[in-house]
Amino acid sequence: MTIQLLLVQALNGLQLGVLLFLVAAGLTLVFGVMDFINLAHGVQYMLGAYLGASLAALTGSFWWALLLALPAALAIGLLLEWLVFRHLYDRDHLSQVLATFGVILFLNQAVKAVWGTAPLQMPVPDLLSGGISLMPGLQYPVYRLAILVAGLAIALLLWLLVERTRAGALVRAGASNRPMLAALGIDTGRLFMLVFGFGAMLAGFAGVMAAPILSVEPGMGDTVLILAFVVIVIGGIGSVRGAFLAALLVGLIETLGRSLMPDLMRIFLAPAPARQAGAALASMLVYVAMAAILAFRPRGLFPARGG
Amino acid sequence: MARLRGAALPLLVLALLAAAPFLGFGAGHALTLLARGMILGIAALGLWLLVGGAGLVSLGHAAMLGIGAYAVVVLDAAGISEAAVVLPAAMGAAALFALLTGAIAIGTSGVHFIMITLAFAQMAFFTTGSLSAYGGDDGYTLYGRTTVLGARWPEDRLAFHYLCLGLLAAVLALCQVLLASRFGRVLRAAKENAERVQAVGFNPYPYRLVAYTIAGGIAGLAGLLLANATEFVAPSFLAWQRSGDLLFMVILGGLGAPHGAILGALAIVLLEEWLAGFTEHWRLIFGPLLVLAVLFLRGGLAGLPGQLRGLLRRG
Numbered sequence: 032m033t034i035q036l037l038l039v040q041a042l043n044g045l046q047l048g049v050l051l052f053l054v055a056a057g058l059t060l061v062f063g064v065m066d067f068i069n070l071a072h073g074v075q076y077m078l079g080a081y082l083g084a085s086l087a088a089l090t091g092s093f094w095w096a097l098l099l100a101l102p103a104a105l106a107i108g109l110l111l112e113w114l115v116f117r118h119l120y121d122r123d124h125l126s127q128v129l130a131t132f133g134v135i136l137f138l139n140q141a142v143k144a145v146w147g148t149a150p151l152q153m154p155v156p157d158l159l160s161g162g163i164s165l166m167p168g169l170q171y172p173v174y175r176l177a178i179l180v181a182g183l184a185i186a187l188l189l190w191l192l193v194e195r196t197r198a199g200a201l202v203r204a205g206a207s208n209r210p211m212l213a214a215l216g217i218d219t220g221r222l223f224m225l226v227f228g229f230g231a232m233l234a235g236f237a238g239v240m241a242a243p244i245l246s247v248e249p250g251m252g253d254t255v256l257i258l259a260f261v262v263i264v265i266g267g268i269g270s271v272r273g274a275f276l277a278a279l280l281v282g283l284i285e286t287l288g289r290s291l292m293p294d295l296m297r298i299f300l301a302p303a304p305a306r307q308a309g310a311a312l313a314s315m316l317v318y319v320a321m322a323a324i325l326a327f328r329p330r331g332l333f334p335a336r337g338g
Numbered sequence: 339m340a341r342l343r344g345a346a347l348p349l350l351v352l353a354l355l356a357a358a359p360f361l362g363f364g365a366g367h368a369l370t371l372l373a374r375g376m377i378l379g380i381a382a383l384g385l386w387l388l389v390g391g392a393g394l395v396s397l398g399h400a401a402m403l404g405i406g407a408y409a410v411v412v413l414d415a416a417g418i419s420e421a422a423v424v425l426p427a428a429m430g431a432a433a434l435f436a437l438l439t440g441a442i443a444i445g446t447s448g449v450h451f452i453m454i455t456l457a458f459a460q461m462a463f464f465t466t467g468s469l470s471a472y473g474g475d476d477g478y479t480l481y482g483r484t485t486v487l488g489a490r491w492p493e494d495r496l497a498f499h500y501l502c503l504g505l506l507a508a509v510l511a512l513c514q515v516l517l518a519s520r521f522g523r524v525l526r527a528a529k530e531n532a533e534r535v536q537a538v539g540f541n542p543y544p545y546r547l548v549a550y551t552i553a554g555g556i557a558g559l560a561g562l563l564l565a566n567a568t569e570f571v572a573p574s575f576l577a578w579q580r581s582g583d584l585l586f587m588v589i590l591g592g593l594g595a596p597h598g599a600i601l602g603a604l605a606i607v608l609l610e611e612w613l614a615g616f617t618e619h620w621r622l623i624f625g626p627l628l629v630l631a632v633l634f635l636r637g638g639l640a641g642l643p644g645q646l647r648g649l650l651r652r653g
Contacts, residue, residue, distance in 0.1 A: 068449065115629055122632070124449065125395065129589045130632040132582060137625030144619050257456070257578065264453040304470075311468030318457035322442065325454045329446040 035169040040290045041283065046175050048282025049182025053237035054255055055262040055274045056189060057230020063206035063269020065223050068124050070131040071111065073256025074138040075231045079104050079238025080247045081142055084153040093156035100239045101232055108231020112224060120223065135253070143249045150246035178240050185233070186275050193271050202226060206269035258285070261321050267331030277332065281317055288313035347643060348510060348597035355503050359496055369495045370567070371611055376502040377563045379603035382587040383509050384556030386599035389588050391517055392549045393529030394444070397452045398459030399584045402432040402554040404576030406561025408466055411478045411571045415471070421486045428562040429555040435462065436554025437547065444546045456578055463576040477572025484566050492566065502563060506600065509556055513596040516552070525549055590631055592638020601639040
């Protein structure tokens, strides 16, 4: 393992981290502010990827696809909120889990019915194709760097929005004490819709950005959903800052673990079992980290809810 | 009267299952389907004890089921298929896993409990995927089914049907006895208000841990049966989607009474099969049905009779 390879893996890890953050941000806000468990958040990410890939094929341009996919993701998010989720806010978590799982089943299958089961490809835009030399012997794809930069920019924007605007203050107030916010005369219904639509759009954005480097296929949202849940639980529910740090942590653990674990295992084991044990351990690492963090800090690293 | 009414529905379901082979469900395929429903019903009953009884929502219950199934695999590879060995091994292994992970998980609550049980289940899932001696990710086909004192009668489909039914009834009875006992009352009280239970001098932790371990043992039994029903075990037995399926069976069935878990398991298994007969895109119907069930069936399937009575009285 050379230093260059380690750096590439670290960058890949951070890039997975920012994608996870984009999905987890919406999830943690919806959960924190509305106390609503939305399992269907992962399919928003998948829909973003599908919309991006098919719009890119239709318009022939990555940028048009990105520009058109965002309002489409927003519209789908708001439609789902209006049709299903709004009726579930005052129900218990179990009902929310079951109903949003029904939405996942429907949308996963709808995607199969519309686009087929074969994975779609989305080309990398010309402007961001090719590689860039970060240091001697270290070539890194420009597009992956662009994801990293875009993700960090959005994280900053989100931080400004949550910490520095009136809407952000309401969101934070909602995450820490919702009944009090309603008692102060804030229209929580409108706030919920705003947060919900925004979260759906962020997940859709993550999907479009991920489409050129991942294969776009049904069920791609499920894996991300579970990792995003891990992220928000580690970070502390309702906390955007916690979600950001936990997302980078999870991205790094997941990526570095996969490349380092098999080598690490070779110190103790023969090559073939080392590869197998290493792969299994690497997949487990994120969950081991979560279990360890929850065992010592049962409310996550940065819990948002007071008391 | 209310007590009789409460017992009528579960007895009716068990009686229908007993009569099913003679009511047109006697063909091989139908029996396989019913066995699957009953086995998942057993696992769901264990989970009901946690969710409905103790208020512990676990998203890792498939791990216990899978560990029971893998106990069958390990013994099968060693040439042992005698139920007198396999049964305690499967239930013991699953209960032990539940005890060890539960000891850590029960310290958390709410959504954190959901996630930490998921984490432990994922660890078990990836471990089974790396067991190359037992097929790794591809799974393991059993050499032979479990024998009972050397006899091979459980291989007969009809005999297996009644074996599953008998165990289902036994587990249902166990859940009801547990729930009515002092132990069950502490569990239910802690579900409603843990602080008050502590104030009157009970620590909920050991009660919850014991319930978690019992549910694990029940899931191990279901895993043993499932391995026998399919004669094949794979890491997918432990996948989080299956834990989700079990949880949905419990929620759809209703948290009001344990037999809800059986209703939920049978409803989901049969509905999937029935809808799949119409179209390959059956989930397009199944998904919205789940949403509608949540929105309009507030007490789950087990609460349906009460809801209907309420409607009739008003109408």
